[in-house]
Amino acid sequence: MSLHVTDLAIARGGLPVLEGVSFDLAAGQALVLRGPNGVGKTTLLRTVAGLQPPLAGRVEAGEETIAYAAHSDGLKAMLSVAENLRFWADIFGTGDIAPALAGFDLEPLADRLAGTLSAGQKRRLGLARLLVTGRPVWVLDEPTVSLDTASVALFAQRLRAHLAGGGSALMATHIDLGLAEAEILELAPFRAVPGGPAAGDDLFGGSFA
Numbered sequence: 696m697s698l699h700v701t702d703l704a705i706a707r708g709g710l711p712v713l714e715g716v717s718f719d720l721a722a723g724q725a726l727v728l729r730g731p732n733g734v735g736k737t738t739l740l741r742t743v744a745g746l747q748p749p750l751a752g753r754v755e756a757g758e759e760t761i762a763y764a765a766h767s768d769g770l771k772a773m774l775s776v777a778e779n780l781r782f783w784a785d786i787f788g789t790g791d792i793a794p795a796l797a798g799f800d801l802e803p804l805a806d807r808l809a810g811t812l813s814a815g816q817k818r819r820l821g822l823a824r825l826l827v828t829g830r831p832v833w834v835l836d837e838p839t840v841s842l843d844t845a846s847v848a849l850f851a852q853r854l855r856a857h858l859a860g861g862g863s864a865l866m867a868t869h870i871d872l873g874l875a876e877a878e879i880l881e882l883a884p885f886r887a888v889p890g891g892p893a894a895g896d897d898l899f900g901g902s903f904a
């Protein structure tokens with residue numbers, strides 16, 4: 696099992712957004728989060744990636760197994776495309792950036808400053824970073840935003856290869872990537888219960904039912 700989430704409750708901006716979220720993600724599996732705007736998909740992904748603590752519940756994953764691709768690409772604007780990838784390869788202790796450049800059709804852009812790329816090109820570079828992390832569990836927040844049809848297909852190919860190689864993916868996306876192995880997790884809007892926490896309560900110090 697690559698990821699095990701149990702009875703998770705999470706908050707954003709001091710307000711609870713989701714509770715009782717449980718799922719397992721096995722090697723080779725993709726799980727797609729669905730739900731209306733504001734339901735808490737990004738918050739759940741951030742929590743799974745370890746960027747914020749849960750109010751309650753557990754996220755269990757192997758050490759250094761998760762690679763998170765957020766909404767924003769987080770690129771170094773004054774480094775070239777290749778330098779960005781080398782920078783991350785050094786951080787994650789992986790070597791060769793060639794598969795990442797080729798995998799996201801970035802070879803013709805290798806020497807361009809990242810800050811000069813178009814939105815879709817930046818997104819491709821942000822996604823190419825996943826390949827240089829060498830990490831098995833991809834946590835992806837709307838990975839196809841700004842991508843054209845050809846780039847969405849390219850990303851779906853890379854994702855399929857990742858899953859076929861024993862990787863897994865948890866993602867928020869409204870696009871059907873045509874993954875036969877993908878499962879859907881529908882998230883329901885949080886409903887406050889009488890006597891539960893109110894705005895301004897110290898949610899991280901307590902628990903709610």
Ligand SMILES: Nc1ncnc2c1ncn2[C@@H]1O[C@H](COP(=O)(O)OP(=O)(O)OP(=O)(O)O)[C@@H](O)[C@H]1O
Nearest residue numbers: 707708709712730731732733734735736737738739
């Ligand atoms: N920085 C923030 N400060 C306070 N509240 C926030 C912040 N970011 C998000 N929220 C609120 O937290 C709730 C969950 O937001 P989140 O971004 O997780 O939802 P989402 O399901 O990813 O939405 P979308 O589909 O629009 O991307 C929303 O009500 C949102 O308004």
